[in-house]
Amino acid sequence: MSSLEAKGARVAASGEEVARQAHVIMTMLPATQHVQAVFGDIIIPHARNGTLLIDGSTIDPTASKALAARAKTMGLDMVDAPVSGGVGGAEAGTLTFMVGGDVQCVKKAERSMLRHMGKKVVHCGPVGTGAIAKICNNLILGINMVGVAEAMRLGVALGMDPHILNGVVNASSGRSWVTETYNPCPTVVPSAPSSHDYQGGFASKLMQKDLGIAGDAAKVVGVPLPLGAAAQQLYALMQVNGLGNKDFSSVYRFLEGARGSDSSKNETRGERE
Amino acid sequence: MSSLEAKGARVAASGEEVARQAHVIMTMLPATQHVQAVFGDIIIPHARNGTLLIDGSTIDPTASKALAARAKTMGLDMVDAPVSGGVGGAEAGTLTFMVGGDVQCVKKAERSMLRHMGKKVVHCGPVGTGAIAKICNNLILGINMVGVAEAMRLGVALGMDPHILNGVVNASSGRSWVTETYNPCPTVVPSAPSSHDYQGGFASKLMQKDLGIAGDAAKVVGVPLPLGAAAQQLYALMQVNGLGNKDFSSVYRFLEGARGSDSSKNETRGERE
Amino acid sequence: MSSLEAKGARVAASGEEVARQAHVIMTMLPATQHVQAVFGDIIIPHARNGTLLIDGSTIDPTASKALAARAKTMGLDMVDAPVSGGVGGAEAGTLTFMVGGDVQCVKKAERSMLRHMGKKVVHCGPVGTGAIAKICNNLILGINMVGVAEAMRLGVALGMDPHILNGVVNASSGRSWVTETYNPCPTVVPSAPSSHDYQGGFASKLMQKDLGIAGDAAKVVGVPLPLGAAAQQLYALMQVNGLGNKDFSSVYRFLEGARGSDSSKNETRGERE
Amino acid sequence: MSSLEAKGARVAASGEEVARQAHVIMTMLPATQHVQAVFGDIIIPHARNGTLLIDGSTIDPTASKALAARAKTMGLDMVDAPVSGGVGGAEAGTLTFMVGGDVQCVKKAERSMLRHMGKKVVHCGPVGTGAIAKICNNLILGINMVGVAEAMRLGVALGMDPHILNGVVNASSGRSWVTETYNPCPTVVPSAPSSHDYQGGFASKLMQKDLGIAGDAAKVVGVPLPLGAAAQQLYALMQVNGLGNKDFSSVYRFLEGARGSDSSKNETRGERE
Known part of the structure; x- marks a missing residue:
């Protein structure tokens, strides 16, 4: 994080602080239970109305749908955006994102974040279809x-x-x-x-x-x-x-x-x- | 056979007669044991020295090698030439032949027979590699x-x-x-x-x-x-x-x-x- | 339940009432998530200190262990006691219970409940081994x-x-x-x-x-x-x-x-x- | 063979000699093709009318049936008698033979040979059922x-x-x-x-x-x-x-x-x- 800070990034003291301050929050976590914990305990309770949540983890599609529905009740938009291309693709900036969510959310996710990280963004349908x-x-x-x-x-x-x-x-x-x-x-x-x-x-x-x-x-x-x-x-x-x-x-x-x-x-x- | 005869083909009375008269003999049979029987009992014993044998069946590659070796001792050349492309490919003339055998034999097989039946002839190596x-x-x-x-x-x-x-x-x-x-x-x-x-x-x-x-x-x-x-x-x-x-x-x-x-x-x- | 009541059983108004009043509580539920919900939301919060919990469901052994540990912190004993023998065994009273838990708890479970329901009670080791x-x-x-x-x-x-x-x-x-x-x-x-x-x-x-x-x-x-x-x-x-x-x-x-x-x-x- | 000869066995010079002289011939070979070769080339052509052939190999049941039919045409009886029990069973004399063939042949095989080699002979039905x-x-x-x-x-x-x-x-x-x-x-x-x-x-x-x-x-x-x-x-x-x-x-x-x-x-x- 300090190397990112040196390049101008702002580093938050906690997940809660990120949730409270960011307009767009992207997560990339190992497994379904981690995503459920981070969204359920930290992001959804603390994020500001209108924040866009982008989950890049590869998890159970039904869990993605459930989290998106819960986020919606708090006024939060969510897209699932698992990635393919591996470590090589990440370094070369040639990742492909498979994204599920409403059209406007997917466009916003692409513009604000995904097109800077990868080469291709494929809209797969409603939330959960990225994971599918x-x-x-x-x-x-x-x-x-x-x-x-x-x-x-x-x-x-x-x-x-x-x-x-x-x-x-x-x-x-x-x-x-x-x-x-x-x-x-x-x-x-x-x-x-x-x-x-x-x-x-x-x-x-x-x-x-x-x-x-x-x-x-x-x-x-x-x-x-x-x-x-x-x-x-x-x-x-x-x-x-x-x-x-x-x-x-x-x-x-x-x-x-x-x-x-x-x-x-x-x-x-x-x-x- | 009579419809082919009407178009000018000569129909032989038996497999032995085919073996004795043809310069190039092509077979396409259901399974290894049929090829072994037809080559072992009919073609190899009766074919003329120098005849080219083209087997288009999909069979065990080790059986192809063994038959080719036996044919060689009788002065006969053999290539294995299994085909891919299905019934549709056969009707449209777009079959691919995967051919194993000596370069000259494969060329002769292509010229005399295979290029009239399919679109592509791929030389895979020595006899048996077509089947492999x-x-x-x-x-x-x-x-x-x-x-x-x-x-x-x-x-x-x-x-x-x-x-x-x-x-x-x-x-x-x-x-x-x-x-x-x-x-x-x-x-x-x-x-x-x-x-x-x-x-x-x-x-x-x-x-x-x-x-x-x-x-x-x-x-x-x-x-x-x-x-x-x-x-x-x-x-x-x-x-x-x-x-x-x-x-x-x-x-x-x-x-x-x-x-x-x-x-x-x-x-x-x-x-x- | 009314047919049991007619035979002298007392019927409680809710799961919470059962939890508050019973000395021994036996559950037999379809899957891990049901056991987790019933134990987590109803039984463990409301059961009296010293109550023996017998879970006859076939569920994930690691979930059984976790629930038993949580029950322990509330002064509750738990054994897992999945059953084999099927519907026929249940009707004939010839079920086998595979029970995991402390020796005294397993004995109490057998005496109070299991030996009236089945023919055989096998002690498999600590909590979770019944399920294993x-x-x-x-x-x-x-x-x-x-x-x-x-x-x-x-x-x-x-x-x-x-x-x-x-x-x-x-x-x-x-x-x-x-x-x-x-x-x-x-x-x-x-x-x-x-x-x-x-x-x-x-x-x-x-x-x-x-x-x-x-x-x-x-x-x-x-x-x-x-x-x-x-x-x-x-x-x-x-x-x-x-x-x-x-x-x-x-x-x-x-x-x-x-x-x-x-x-x-x-x-x-x-x-x- | 010399150690057996020392114990009184007669050793033949060839398989053909065995076939010509023995009344009961037992084989135990690695695989179907070996049994087909030994029976086809040596035993069936040379054995005396009325000889009982016992094949103890574990092979394809349809091959056993075919060999038995061919042996029959030469006046030879055959049973298939694969064995279970392993090396330990052979040393301890506790092998089980699973035997297929006509009742009289199976009895003769048991009496003349199998009961001296194993503990149990199970008649499985007609020829081939031993292998099945x-x-x-x-x-x-x-x-x-x-x-x-x-x-x-x-x-x-x-x-x-x-x-x-x-x-x-x-x-x-x-x-x-x-x-x-x-x-x-x-x-x-x-x-x-x-x-x-x-x-x-x-x-x-x-x-x-x-x-x-x-x-x-x-x-x-x-x-x-x-x-x-x-x-x-x-x-x-x-x-x-x-x-x-x-x-x-x-x-x-x-x-x-x-x-x-x-x-x-x-x-x-x-x-x-």
């Missing part, structure tokens, strides 16, 4: 990544050159953002985390968390997610195998039997095939 | 389709407009050939089978078969395919639920509890939620 | 039921007599409570729900709920549950296919392509294989 | 083991004593051969492989193979095996993680993130959570 779009997108991404990893691993094990294989897939019906820009097989896409020891990118444990949010929402509305649940369990297995902080594309390595380095405490006396 | 590319591509496709169906179904159940949701996904990391051209949610892509009651396209039971070939090959080389296996079982469940002949994107309907029409014999006396 | 034991038991049960259903279905489809198959399994390493008393294949165990159109017993949707509680607890402690999650999704698929109110052993019928009767609204125009 | 019973039993076992491992792991992670947990399960609907005699959590059952570093018992890779046979048979008859396939993939993941030669109950350790010792070549530079 985000978790649905990541549900597809988390599943597709495993699928591409399985296929690349199989192709390589059967003796095919992974670069040629990826070329064929990209010219065919297997093509996706993953195969084109983020292939989990090392060296196939030089700029992808897989070509840099799966550093950076989007950690497996975060993908597991997002799939968990999708699963929780699916339970509420009675939608089966058979592959979503299976993918979530794979990322959970990766986490107990020391790959939780690696990029989620390291599922490719997990299929090879690789694991994170700090594995000594779980070493058993078995033998390797 | 095909099953790896379809492994990705079969998994990704389920992922997109789960996400679209979840988004719709949570109250989001599927057209807007698909637009967001296509601008983000969930983008793929499926979301862009073949979305499983009806009306999102007007030309997709989902917008035409899942008619045409690629039947669920054929996708199940291709995932089975991938699974068999994976067992041989010791590669786990957790999502591939889970997707295969979903397509198998769809098949016992009367959706086997529908396009494989009908997994979207299966997640809603839809099924094929001829279900009376399995009707039980339960109640619906 | 219950969800772990049901996790095993929910998975094993699917496994037995798959195997019986496969054996029958391959032409083996299901009674003989079950006999062999019961003499071998596949033996379990399910194969011995609750086989999902009709007629194999005449007293099982499967032999009575899957009526009674334990509904699929309740098994799905219990697997969901296990999954939520597993996320908190970082334990992967790959088959637990897969089984939960199958029960979810059964629910959208009209089998949610049937006994959970109706997964056998689901593997055959059977579904509940009220399926017309989901009928599509497909064909059955 | 074996793979169906192992399908249940392979799934149930994972279920018990997940539940024990969850209970322990939530803080419950595994001995007490297993006691509760054994008194309830989670009870099975696994929980009673083969619990995957170390020390719970002192005689189980889990209490001896998962040595001995039945290797994960063999369980994976048996689940593969079940899966192949299921494809032929169109039966979905969702949990069977998921369990098979878990055992496959264990194999690439160095646990393929450990007892299959080591899935408990895999859920903890344990692996076999010879893992250095797959070590990546990640960090452990």
Whole structure:
């Protein structure tokens, strides 16, 4: 905060002070319960009438809707604006915000805040649809990544050159953002985390968390997610195998039997095939 | 055959006669065992030295390699050339052939046959790599389709407009050939089978078969395919639920509890939620 | 309540009145949030010092622990006492209670209440272990039921007599409570729900709920549950296919392509294989 | 063979000689293709009319039926007699044979051979039913083991004593051969492989193979095996993680993130959570 202060920002003494003074308040918190606590105990009780609340967290869409309704009764506007693009996107200013809320609120959020932080603002519909779009997108991404990893691993094990294989897939019906820009097989896409020891990118444990949010929402509305649940369990297995902080594309390595380095405490006396 | 004969084709009395007279022989058969039988009992024993054999079937890549080796000992060249694009692609002449074999053989296959049947011929490497590319591509496709169906179904159940949701996904990391051209949610892509009651396209039971070939090959080389296996079982469940002949994107309907029409014999006396 | 009153029970006007007057209070509620609401808003604020609280609900074990700690600060003792045995067990008085709490509290709970309601009271350890034991038991049960259903279905489809198959399994390493008393294949165990159109017993949707509680607890402690999650999704698929109110052993019928009767609204125009 | 010869056995110079001279021939081979080769090329062509063939291998039931039919045309009787009980059972003479064939043949097989090798001979029906019973039993076992491992792991992670947990399960609907005699959590059952570093018992890779046979048979008859396939993939993941030669109950350790010792070549530079 002091480095921001040095650049001219005003630093408040507490959350309550922020709530009382700011016209636009943006939050980006780890999980649903944190957002509920900060909005319920600090922001909604103390914010001034007419303040715009922008929540950039990825949380349960039904929780977003409930908070927005409660904020409304206090004369506060809220939009949910989860973000995609990762740490790299934040540093480069190329984040995409998926925003749910009334048109005027979304415009105000974009003008006052979001367009300075990212490259793209997509209006998804009423409050909560930002979160819905985000978790649905990541549900597809988390599943597709495993699928591409399985296929690349199989192709390589059967003796095919992974670069040629990826070329064929990209010219065919297997093509996706993953195969084109983020292939989990090392060296196939030089700029992808897989070509840099799966550093950076989007950690497996975060993908597991997002799939968990999708699963929780699916339970509420009675939608089966058979592959979503299976993918979530794979990322959970990766986490107990020391790959939780690696990029989620390291599922490719997990299929090879690789694991994170700090594995000594779980070493058993078995033998390797 | 008589309609082809009327157009000038010569019809042989038997497979043996074809083998003895043709310079280039192309086969497209349902499964590995059929290809093994036709090549082993008819083509390889009777074909003339120097004949080019083009197998367009989607079969186990290790079987393709073995047949090619055996053909070689008899002075016969073989390429494997599985095809993607479906019935629609065949009628429109827009099929893609994924071809494995020696460069000269692949060129000869393309010149003599394949370029008259399809739009694109991709050389994948030595014999067997056509099949490898095909099953790896379809492994990705079969998994990704389920992922997109789960996400679209979840988004719709949570109250989001599927057209807007698909637009967001296509601008983000969930983008793929499926979301862009073949979305499983009806009306999102007007030309997709989902917008035409899942008619045409690629039947669920054929996708199940291709995932089975991938699974068999994976067992041989010791590669786990957790999502591939889970997707295969979903397509198998769809098949016992009367959706086997529908396009494989009908997994979207299966997640809603839809099924094929001829279900009376399995009707039980339960109640619906 | 009036029928109980006629038999000599005293009926209170409100939950608060119960809390203020009873020495022992037993609750049995659908889900974690209901228990939290009733304990947090009604029982804990109003109960007299020294009251014993017995919660028979199947809920998240960490929630039980938290409520017990909060009750303690108000001078209230709490045990968690989830029950197994189903509606049949309740009517026959053969329920099993899995109880977590201090020894004296568990003894008092048994003496004052539980032994009049069930046949067996098992002390599982400190508060929360009743719930842990219950969800772990049901996790095993929910998975094993699917496994037995798959195997019986496969054996029958391959032409083996299901009674003989079950006999062999019961003499071998596949033996379990399910194969011995609750086989999902009709007629194999005449007293099982499967032999009575899957009526009674334990509904699929309740098994799905219990697997969901296990999954939520597993996320908190970082334990992967790959088959637990897969089984939960199958029960979810059964629910959208009209089998949610049937006994959970109706997964056998689901593997055959059977579904509940009220399926017309989901009928599509497909064909059955 | 020389040690057997020293004890009075006659050793033949070749398989053909065995086929020509023996009245009863018993085989126990790794997989379907080996049985097909030995029966097809050696035994059936050379055995004397009236010879009884006993195949103790665990193979595809449809292959057994086909071989028996072919043997019949040569005047040979065949029974399939897969065995359960493992290496320990073989040494202790407590194996169980699951036998398919005509009543007289099964009796003759028992009298001449099987009762000297095992404790129990179960007649399962016509030829092929021995294999059906074996793979169906192992399908249940392979799934149930994972279920018990997940539940024990969850209970322990939530803080419950595994001995007490297993006691509760054994008194309830989670009870099975696994929980009673083969619990995957170390020390719970002192005689189980889990209490001896998962040595001995039945290797994960063999369980994976048996689940593969079940899966192949299921494809032929169109039966979905969702949990069977998921369990098979878990055992496959264990194999690439160095646990393929450990007892299959080591899935408990895999859920903890344990692996076999010879893992250095797959070590990546990640960090452990």
